Structures are given as structure tokens and as C-alpha cells.
Amino acid sequence: MREEGYASPPKQRSITPGHHGWAHIKTVLFLFPSAHLASLKPLDRHFAGPRRREIRQWLAIDPAVQAPEIKPGVVVHVRRTDYVQMRWALPFSYYDEALETLLPHGGPVWIVTDDSHDPFLRHFSKWKPKIFRGSPLETMLFMSRSSKLVLSQSTFGWWPAFLGDVESVACPLPQSGIWSAATEFPGIDLIERDRFICLPCTDYRPTRLESAHQLKRQVHRRLVEIAIRSLNLPLVLQPP
Numbered sequence: 451m452r453e454e455g456y457a458s459p460p461k462q463r464s465i466t467p468g469h470h471g472w473a474h475i476k477t478v479l480f481l482f483p484s485a486h487l488a489s490l491k492p493l494d495r496h497f498a499g500p501r502r503r504e505i506r507q508w509l510a511i512d513p514a515v516q517a518p519e520i521k522p523g524v525v526v527h528v529r530r531t532d533y534v535q536m537r538w539a540l541p542f543s544y545y546d547e548a549l550e551t552l553l554p555h556g557g558p559v560w561i562v563t564d565d566s567h568d569p570f571l572r573h574f575s576k577w578k579p580k581i582f583r584g585s586p587l588e589t590m591l592f593m594s595r596s597s598k599l600v601l602s603q604s605t606f607g608w609w610p611a612f613l614g615d616v617e618s619v620a621c622p623l624p625q626s627g628i629w630s631a632a633t634e635f636p637g638i639d640l641i642e643r644d645r646f647i648c649l650p651c652t653d654y655r656p657t658r659l660e661s662a663h664q665l666k667r668q669v670h671r672r673l674v675e676i677a678i679r680s681l682n683l684p685l686v687l688q689p690p
Contacts, residue, residue, distance in 0.1 A: 506613055517584060517591040523557035524549060525596040526579070527607035530565045534656065534664050538627035540602055542573040544651035548600040548620035549577060551647060560596070562589055562607075565667070569659045601646075603629035608640050621646035625653050 526545060533539040549559065559579040561571065566581050582592055586606075593599060593607065594614025601607045601621045611619045621641055624630045629641060641648060656664065 509609075509613060511587055511591050511594075511613070515587045515591055517588045517595065518582075523559060523596075524552050524598040524600060525560045525562060525582070525593050526574075526600040527593065527602045527604065528561055528563040528571065529602040529604045529607070530563060530568050530570060531664075531667065532564075533602070533604070533627075534654075534660075535668070536627075537653070538603060538624070539654040540622055540624060541652055541654045542570070544622050544649055545574070545600060547649055547651075548647070551649070552598040552600065552618055552620055553577075560592075562593060567663075569657070569663050603627045605640065611646075619646045621648050623648050623650040625651070 526549070528545065530539060553559070559574070559577040560582050561574065561579045562582050563571065566583070571579075571581075582589065584592060590606075590610050590613070593610035594616065596610075596614070596616055598618045599607070599611050599614075599616045599620070601611060601619060603622050603624055610616070619642075622629065623641070626632060628635055
């Protein structure tokens, strides 16, 4: 007999390297927390309550997945590409405040991003960051091992904060986007206000250089999609 208000637990299964296909990863990381868990009220009953340990076990990353054996100071998740187009991207002022808060005396900074060539990343130059590159699961594992984590308003970044043992998590309180009060997806709130350092932020306004870069990306992607369809090949999406 299941406890009232709880969903029946799934069979215990780790996320394995065989799940590297982004279509599967996206389904697990977005639809599962957003559509399934977020529909169970209240949310913190599951994520911070008695089910937290069980959920972490159900969704543990398989030991076969490898990531560098380092303990990065701060990992910053900077989601761009699709978020810029949807106007969900965050301003640098948020990331800067988060880093100043988590690293008041400086320290190593790693960036996880979906576009390492975006001129937006130049704003981070004073922090002398390193860019981590890996598969979606390797990236999640790397983020979950960090002692401090700066989130975008993205479930891809939220899961490492939940699955790992991250000491400090900085989280945005955006004016627009999926985690904002004005979201078009009501009921989806993955912000753990009792655990995260929540930082209000304004909307992102791109520079001319950043706008030109995004336009170039869109044109390139459109040309690639046309070429792929003409050759009848499957379209491979990149992780956030």
C-alpha cells in the first residue's frame, strides 16, 4: 500500500552510459521532474523529505560513467543557445553576484555550457575559468562532484544539485522564464529556497556581438537541418 500523495516508486535503475542519447536524457531530466514530480504537492515533501534518499538512489548515475577525479571550486552552468532564443537566458550580473557570493576570496571556476564559443563567456575573464567538455552524463557527474554550484534556470543543472553532495548552490530568481513567477508553466518550481542561495536577477539583454553570434548559430543550424533532411539522416541535438 503506498503512502497517500506519493507516486508508486519506479524500479531502481541507474542512469547508464547506454543512455547517452540526448532524446532520452532530455526526457528523464526535463519531463520527469517537471511533469511528474512537480505534480506531487507539496514538492519539498519529496525532494527534502523522506523520499529524497530513495529518489537519489533511483536516479543515481552508473559507476561506469567517468568524469575527472577533481573537486572543482565552483562549477557554473551557463545555458545559452535555445534559452537566448526563448529569452530565458540569464544576465552576467547574476553569475557575477553568484561567484562573488560563493568565492569571496577567489578560487578555481569551471564553466559548463552548451556553447563554448559564445562571446558572452568573455564576461567571466576575470575569474579565469576552465571549460568542461563531456557527454551529458559525464557533465552531470562533474557538476554533482563540485563543492559549489551556480545554476541556470534549467533542470539539467538542477539535477546535479539534487543528486550530488554540493555544499552551496546559487540559484536565480528570474523575472522571466520557466522558474519565474510569470512562467507559462505553472506548478513547476524546483527552487529549494531553504537550501539554495537565491539571487533575484533582471532579464538578459545581449550585446551586439552576442546577438550577431546567436544569429550566425541560427543560420548555421537551419542550413544543417536542411542538409540532414535532404539526406534523410537523423537529427542529433546537443545537450544544454
